[in-house]
Amino acid sequence: MECVKHPGREAKLYCQKTNRWFCEECGSGCASPKAHCKFRTACIIWALEHDRSGSLKEEAGDERRGDRE
Numbered sequence: 001m002e003c004v005k006h007p008g009r010e011a012k013l014y015c016q017k018t019n020r021w022f023c024e025e026c027g028s029g030c031a032s033p034k035a036h037c038k039f040r041t042a043c044i045i046w047a048l049e050h051d052r053s054g055s056l057k058e059e060a061g062d063e064r065r066g067d068r069e
């Protein structure tokens, strides 16, 4: 797959809502963060965006601590 905005560049991020592929640069943020998106809970773009800001840390933290007994 290649980025919808950068032909020839590998796209790694997929938006299920718009049915488009984006490279890491273009997929660095949701294109319409305020609009309802039923795919948001499984959206890699949304997850990465919030992972950087730290607002998803509590949810993701449980899995990361899974190796601790």
Ligand SMILES: [Zn+2]
Binding pocket: 003, 004, 005, 006, 009, 022, 023, 024, 025, 026
């Ligand atoms: Zn791109």
